[in-house]
Amino acid sequence: MSESNTELKQTDPEIFERLQAEDRRQGRTIRLIASENYASAAVRQATASRLTNKYSEGYPGRRYYQGQEHTDAVENLARDRACKLFGAAHANVQPYSGSPANLAVYYALAELGDPILGMGLPFGGHLTHGWKVSFSGRFYDAHHYEVDPDTECIDFAAVREVAREVQPKMIICGASAYPRTIDFAAFAEIADEVGAYLLADIAHIAGLVAGGAHPSPVGAADVITSTTHKTLRGPRGGLIMCDDKLAKDIDRAVFPALQGGPHMNAVAAAAVAFNEAMSEDFEDYAHQIVKNAQALADGLAGYGLRLVAGGTDNHLLLVDLTPRELGGRDAAVALEKAGIVVNSNSIPFDTRGPFDPSGIRIGTAAVTTRGMDTDDMAQIADFIGRVLDDLDDDDALSRIGSEVEEFCADFPLP
Ligand code: DSN
Secondary structure (H helix, E strand, C coil), rough: CCCCCCCHHCCCCCHHHHHHHHHHHHCCCCCCCCCCCCCCCCHHHHHHHHHHHCCCCCCCCCCCCCCHHHHHHHHHHHHHHHHHCCCCCEECCCCCCCCHHHHHHHHCCCCCCCCCEECCHHCCCHHHHCCCHHHHHHHCCCEEECCCCCCEEEHHHHHHHHHHCCCCEEEEECCCCCCCCHHHHHHHHHHHCCCEEEEEEECCCCCCCHHHCCCCCCCCCCCEEEEECCCCCCCCCCCEEEEEHHHHHHHHHHHHHHHHCHHHHHHHHEEEEEEEEHHHHHHHHHHHHHHHHHHHHHHCCCCCEEEEECCCCCCEEEEECHHHHHHHHHHHHHHHHCCCCCCCCCCCCCCCCCCCEEEEEEEHHHHHHCCCCCHHHHHHHHHHHHHHCCCCCCHHHHHHHHHHHHHHHCCCCC
């Protein structure tokens, strides 16, 4: 939010001040929420464009309102770029975000009450992978796979066993809090064996897939969903990709079944982000995210913290605080006092409740976007370790906060 936004400053100073304050907060804190990032100025400019004024129900060439020459061009660019970026045959760029994208896939490929099989929320899955408090757990006969209690990694023998038993209409793979590589081919083999559709939800790792730092589900999964704003670094939005034979059903599920007019400003911004993600710089960024996560994992292990699944292959770490006899919520609150922003998170087989679980989740996409490298991760691990040593000492937390602010000053926001 620049000072040059004079109209906003004049017409709504309260919101203007809040937006300025949020800019300052984002600049002076270390953002380690695994699902967050910093979109480029170009992405933010497209988001703020006058496309926000336009209704565009339908798809390019087949809209219900006039005045679509530019929206059609924008949506075609977004679809073509998504297909090129991921090597997919068909892309729908209209879902408002990841949950609506998943809802559209269920709507298109399953009937109410059909059995589905997804990763349990406490093991890293998402609410929309069949968890009981989400539509996906209420409207479908949802079953779950877990991780192996020893390795804390997906146990494909166990997935196969439950899939044979449940005979799901759809298997969902992909996660919100799983630090290891997802073997899409192994899931596809099980889905084929039981005659299920395979949905790969790559919301968290889409940027890694695009940048070649994580295997792609294209060719293994029947349908792929994603958000556009996590590691992929676009605007808030959703994306569905599939082959041509499912394209019509997916498109009809998004519109007219579940959504009205697409948010064309977000679609334009997603097109910008897809273009950015085709660059060599983006490839470097994707690989650096993983290097940074591994460096941070090494640093934190030195502070007596246990890493779920023994470390990370992607952009996130799940840190088990049990060896330090700390709870995730207290740790997250203390870290925020020192300017380090994470979320508390359940760990597999957690003995504590979801509101105050045993872990914290840490992601490295945003700090990588800011230009931080593996040496900087050692510094961040040190900040985190010191906060956890002094959890109840507000003076110490405030001193660390000043150091964090000084550290952040070297890494301007995009
Ligand atoms: N809220 C997202 C996350 O933090 O993983 C998932 O929707």
